[in-house]
Amino acid sequence: MNKTICVFCGSKDGDNLNTIAKAADLGRALAEEGFSIVFGGGRFGLMGSVARAAIESNGRVIGIIPTGLTSREPVQLELTELFVVDDIIERKRLMIDKSDAFLILPGGLGTLDELFEVWTGRQIKAHNKPIIIGNWDGYYNKLLSFLQQADHQGFLSGDHLDGITILNSVEDIVDTLKASLMNTNTR
Numbered sequence: 001m002n003k004t005i006c007v008f009c010g011s012k013d014g015d016n017l018n019t020i021a022k023a024a025d026l027g028r029a030l031a032e033e034g035f036s037i038v039f040g041g042g043r044f045g046l047m048g049s050v051a052r053a054a055i056e057s058n059g060r061v062i063g064i065i066p067t068g069l070t071s072r073e074p075v076q077l078e079l080t081e082l083f084v085v086d087d088i089i090e091r092k093r094l095m096i097d098k099s100d101a102f103l104i105l106p107g108g109l110g111t112l113d114e115l116f117e118v119w120t121g122r123q124i125k126a127h128n129k130p131i132i133i134g135n136w137d138g139y140y141n142k143l144l145s146f147l148q149q150a151d152h153q154g155f156l157s158g159d160h161l162d163g164i165t166i167l168n169s170v171e172d173i174v175d176t177l178k179a180s181l182m183n184t185n186t187r
Contacts, residue, residue: 005102006098007037007103009050009104009111011108014106019137024050024053026050026103026134028054031053033178038061038099039051039062041064042065042076044073062081064085064095065085066085067086067087103132106139112143119131119163132164134167134168136168144166
């Protein structure tokens with residue numbers, strides 16, 4: 001398909017072994033479907049699991065990491081390409097530019113920052129790229145509930161929640177990416 005999926009997710013594994021396994025399954029599935037992956041470049045956490053599995057499946061994997069994080073998050077080995085940038089803002093910009101769609105998996109503050117960056121970008125029409133949240137084991141339920149509350153209280157425009165797709169399985173994520181990116185030019 002020759003499309004690139006940006007995967008935003010934790011640089012830590014978290015405590016849910018099911019989530020770690022699903023991250024690896026997703027990396028394999030994306031590679032097997034011919035998708036390239038762009039991610040934060042780190043070797044650890046869910047991001048490392050996604051990248052390693054894709055690499056092991058002969059996938060194209062692009063890492064983008066700020067210089068300041070290379071000592072805290074060792075770089076994933078055997079990447080197709082690696083970009084070492086000055087800061088986190090440059091990292092996000094490059095990740096956004098190189099991607100045709102965004103996939104958000106469980107993660108911490110950095111992942112939430114990246115989610116809201118691309119979500120706001122879509123809302124203000126800076127891009128029209130698909131955004132999928134992998135809501136594995138209900139990880140994002142409380143965040144989504146809060147956003148529905150913000151919408152009901154008039155702080156969102158009513159259509160903000162329409163800009164994302166929320167899915168729970170690796171298969172649904174891959175199928176949705178294939179369907180939404182078929183014959184589209186998102187960059």
